[in-house]
Amino acid sequence: MSRKTIDTLIIDLDNTIFDWFAVWYASFIPIYNDILRVTGRPASEIEADIRAVHQVRRTSEYTFLLEEIEALKDIRQTEDIRVRFHDAFEVSRRGRDLNLKLYPSVFRCLWDIKRKGTKIVAYTESMGFYSAYRLKRFGLDGVIDVLFSPEDHDTPAGVSVDKMRRLPDEFYELQVTQVRHTPPGELKPNPRILLDIIKAVGAKAERCAYVGDSLFKDVAMARDVGVFDIHAKYGESQRRPEYNLLQRVSHWTEADVQREREITAKGHTFEPSAVLKDSFAEIFIYCDFGAFDENRKNIDPDELKNTIEIWKKTVDVQQHFNDLEMRIRNFAVTIVGVLVASVGFTYQNGLEATLFGVRYAAGLGLIVAASIVWIGFFLMDRYWYHVLLKGAVKHAGKIEAQLQGRLPSITLGQTISDESASVRICGIKMNSDTRLRNFYILGLVMLAVVFGSLFFATSNRPSLPVTQVAPVPAQSVAPTGGSEVH
Incomplete structure (x- = not known):
């Protein structure tokens, strides 16, 4: 093979x-x-x-x-x-x-695998305290990256664990190896637990190998989830005569015991992908170990589908905010353009305003109003919708980074960001923030020019001629209600 x-x-x-x-x-x-x-x-x-x-x-x-x-x-x-x-x-x-004590060759082999950068994960049904204590005794604290085990049982009332321990707590606790717990009551050969372990450490099933001594618990479970199964045949203990005592006093259910007996007696209907007959060192016959990529994150099919949908929705949100920004700029240009056009009307008709005894062209007020409107649109564009657009772009980038190993083609957000950041105007590189700011600065400069031109402008309209009006001759009006005197 x-x-x-x-x-x-x-x-x-x-x-x-x-x-x-x-x-x-x-x-x-x-x-x-x-x-x-x-x-x-x-x-x-x-x-x-x-x-x-x-x-x-x-x-x-x-x-x-x-x-x-x-x-x-x-x-x-x-x-x-x-x-x-x-x-x-x-x-x-x-x-x-x-x-x-460890089986022969186990310690040396695990260290060799560790030096290659391979992630080593332990999964056991033994309680956390016992498993951690054993790894400490074996010198595997830190060689094993993560230990998955059930949580410890409760201590009976009135019993002091501290009095029973002969050594300090540090002796029993792992200092480097991470300890995580499997769900209560969940035991091998439940494939869901193994899938959860693979997901938790960020591994890919097709690049995992699982080694266990039980065909019923370990090998069958690994095969169910598509992990390369390796049977540690040298560790089988089910055929020892003393094993019957363990079955009679164990925590396993009667169905578990009976099923294991049947498998042991009748054999199995499948062959393990690899078998270690005499020692753990035989694993190198079947596997080439390489470095684990800590930046890689595994995603199951359902999660992958949901992540793609979230990415698509994020792109839609980007388009929405980008459309809003373009509308805001169109509104700004339209409104300011109307106000500037109104200046021409006031200037043509010679409209003026008086402020603190000083007469100004009425169009200057329209220019001030246009500047306030222009600045208002800038604040709403830059510090409202543009921020939301950048947030959507940043979130899309996170999703694309997560999917990079699985779907390399989903890089739209990153591509747009790279292209936007590389735009050059007059040989000067300008990103989206700089371009937005310069757009509004140019508009404000234009309004300042119009304001200055109007402020210092003089009217060239000809003066209207003054018309002479002849005096109206006085007329004698006969008094009424009286007699004329001769």
């Missing part, structure tokens, strides 16, 4: 990079045997009680099992359960630490 180019490696932890079953069995069996000894009850009853607690807490690794198991209820009322099981705890802890 051809080698796959991989920039994101997603790995299961349990039984893939270390023998989780050996760790679990070594730490569980001393506690389990001591419960049987102390209670004297049948194994089937104890296992049922243990499983009930594990299912409530959604994990088969429950630190506070003794504080909650029903079989020890009477003993907890009379004495400290931790003191009673002290020896079993010590054996359990030593067995855990003895088996808590």
Whole structure:
């Protein structure tokens, strides 16, 4: 088969990079045997009680099992359960630490992959605290970029975690590796979880590889989402005789247990894309690892479609604001043009106005009014609609940058911005802001010229001749109502 180019490696932890079953069995069996000894009850009853607690807490690794198991209820009322099981705890802890180690070649291989710039993601069903503690112990804090795991279970009432821990909190917490949690109750082989992980880290499914030990949980899930599946066959533990105990006390549902038994007994109907038979190092036979592009953002098909629709709407908004700006400038030119034309009428008819005892041509007032209108249109154009237009252009640019890796042809906004910024007038480069400002400055200069010309202008109209009016001769008017005197 051809080698796959991989920039994101997603790995299961349990039984893939270390023998989780050996760790679990070594730490569980001393506690389990001591419960049987102390209670004297049948194994089937104890296992049922243990499983009930594990299912409530959604994990088969429950630190506070003794504080909650029903079989020890009477003993907890009379004495400290931790003191009673002290020896079993010590054996359990030593067995855990003895088996808590990476498989051969895992540490070296992960570092080699890390140095190539590949993003390494861990996905496990073990609780966050246990997984983080193990990565710290393995020296993988920072080698693993992101850890996805379920949230930790609650602490029983009255139990102090601080008193149980032997080391400072920093020893148990990851300092470099990011920790994220999967949704409560969601377990493998749910393909939606894996798709969400791929999306969360910004990876592309076709450039991911997933390594896991379970054909049922890991390989089948990876195949469902189109990720290159790699079976860590060396980590299979299902065929060990002790594995039956885990199935009887685990948090898995009966349907999960039965389905896994059937797959183990009958085999599977598909072949993994790659199989690591003896060690993790065999992964280099199938994969070429390359650097992950941190600036790349993966988009699923539905999101891609919605993003394109948003981009189209943003372009429509750009066109809308651009149209509004052109209308504003047309209105400004029209209104100012009418006012300037009116100046000619006032000048032709010799209309004047008096202000503070000084006589001015009436057209000067129209020029002042035209200047105020022109400046008003500039303020509305530049600091209202032009700002909105630039915002729409900027938003379109963000969308185009997001789509650059998927749809390189969607660059309209960026192309328009580049062309607009490169416009030269009289050899001087002017962007849209400069061109808009200069347009209104030229209009204002024109009004200033008209104002100055009118202010200093003198009328050349000829004076009207003065007409001489002859005096009207006086007439004698006979008095009325009297007698004439001779």
